[in-house]
Amino acid sequence: MIFSGGFFDIVIGNPPYGVSIKGSSRKTISESLGKVPDFEIYYYFIELANTLLKTDGIKAYIIPNTFLFNVFASEYRKRLLNNWDIFIIDCTAFKIFEGATVFNAITIFKKSTFNDFLKYKITSDSNTFSDLIKSGNGIISKSYLIENNQNWCLVFKLNTNVLNLISKIKKGKRKLQQYFPEISQGLIAYDKYQGQTDEIIKSRAYHYQSNIKPNLKKWLWGSDVNRFSVVWNEREWIDYCDGIANPRNPKFFKNERLLVREITNPSIFCGFTDQELYHDPANIVILKGGSYSLKVLLAILNSKLATYYHFNSSPKATKGAFPKILVEDIKNFPLPEITEQDQSKLTSLVNRLLDTRGSNSTADVNHIEWKLDEFIFKLYNLTFDEIKLVEPNFLELVEEEVK
Template sequence: GGLNSADGGYFDIVIGNPPYGFRTVLTKEQKEYFRKEQKIEFRSGDSAELFVKISFDNFTRPNGILAFIIPKKSLYGDAWEDTRINYWRKYDLKFILDTGKSFDNVLLEASVFGLKKVNVEIKIVSVSFLGKNGVNNVGKFLLDKLFAESNTLQIYKAQFPSIIEKIEKIKSREKLVEGKLGIAIGTDFFSDEETDYKLLKGIDIGRYNIRSNRFLKNREKLKWENAMSFLKPKVLTQRLVAHIEKPFPHLKITSCYDDEGIIITNTLMSFEINEKITDKFWLGYLNSKFLSWYAYNFVYARAIRGMDFYNFYIQQLPIPNISLNQQKVFIELVDKILLNHNANTSKWEKEIDIRIYRLFQLTYEEVKIIDPDFSLSEQEYNEFKI
């Protein structure tokens, strides 16, 4: 055989651990060569994606299998979409194994896939993940059931079918929010001395409150029209999503309300919000345990590093189909939290969580899956009036 052989490649089985990286592995000239000369599109810029495509196209025979361990972001990152659509979804994806942090002293998370070079009408994939005591098999599932509308591969949807079904039933089908990233500026625009305009970074905000700020200098060097759009009251969220290990692995989305209209940097996201959703409801929803749990499992595929709250991921969040009248109680609760942000606001935050669980018609057992530390008894939860 050979690269130009009639059967299209060398091997029945190709197994590999390709080099990862999109900044230092390939030079700019090398990327241009593969994209322009070899006509290989790999939007991620990651050498691992390039190896996947070359190895599958050129080295794997028809009916052969390619099995690689690659960055976990291949499951959910927008830049890996072409690999998911034109390889995993086009051919016969046999298995996905989420290995997490699979190597000592290596922070990058990974996943393993096995892809058979054949077209089949019904695609069934085996899903598993690497736990402390070895590989845990989740089961075998129709591939289409695990692909989201965003063309991401959400393998953990298979574990919670009843919750997913309820979310799909209750969520709005409209595009109600649009994420807007703050301006990209360096420290030469930051001042500790007061100027005409305050400036916020991600580190400056907490849940429901602004903790600190700096000031904008060198305004004349800035594209002012970009900054002006932020000079209005708005909901803000830290762009980097925090992963927390204790008491159990979860994400924490951190959002606050800026009533002054402060300019923000690109470590923060703001939002353009449809008139059907109030900003205070959106704020309470962003800070809810439900939404962080959903994002952890079904947007970021239980990743623990490098989760950015960009618009691509924001669009994957389910927003309940809720009337403006139903939102009033959430607005009242959020206003209490904002007014008393220096005090203990946990009782109002817990009530928001409960109301969101009830909004999605979740059972007590399903709530305990989302929040193992949920404090209400089953009777108290079932009797809670919304």
């Protein structure tokens, strides 16, 4: 209904999505409504509603829930908090529309900035729309959402104890990239947009199943990266030549470094290597930094604490059977300050672990891994109750150690 000022009381809709505005239309719309992530059309419909509504008017849309965790929408989420009083029903566990390829959220926004909280439906254990509607409502401060801006879906799902622990793990820490500035995905060998023919791409022309010509490089698979170590498959090589579509600086494939497997099921897999090994984005590279030891970082990223933090904070960590860790997740991972003495102790434990793994002594490996986890819990100052959130079997493990 339009009131005398010419604006609407309410705007309701299911705007189009899956289309990126291009060409001259992009410039025209951006000048009118501002820039939005990926120039995706449904974001523009949110901005359009803001121009159509009167003060305290309501916008109610069903839209893809990707805006809740899109890496490139982090600033846009802050903008939403500044411009709207927000209530979100995130249908993250089921499809609203049969045959749809995306999950949706019902967004009810009031054109008002006089609220310091966002309201939402609690999504844990809500596997159907009926479950979700019956679930309780939650409220969370806008300041907390800004602090935990990488994935609102998880905020709507997790209980307060978990959210508080994630905040504690982050508080007062420096981002990993401040200690390790050189982080990269692997190379992309084939890409039609780089002018490669279909034949080159389909045949994987630069990959070989045997070492049949000079200067071939060992090719890693994602599964070759294990916890603490990297073991080449011995079955594939690559010709790292000028024909590669999107190469990387060779320094990312040589000398001491860490490799992190992109797929994080059931945990983060981070391995240490000093071998010349080439790979695609299935693995992420971390080169040596300054004051922080690579082997200390190796211990932290393979810890139970790191996996817990990842699954309760990262945008792609809840992606079905194939959860992923992103380059941005690694860059932003919180690292505590650590003394040289503690670095030395952790490095010694990691070296013992690597030596013990070679002897196939499972009991000894488990013992050292537990010692590393204990050390890292202390490094992040976790309390007994917080450790039990990360490792519910903590007491049983302590009893085993005593025995």
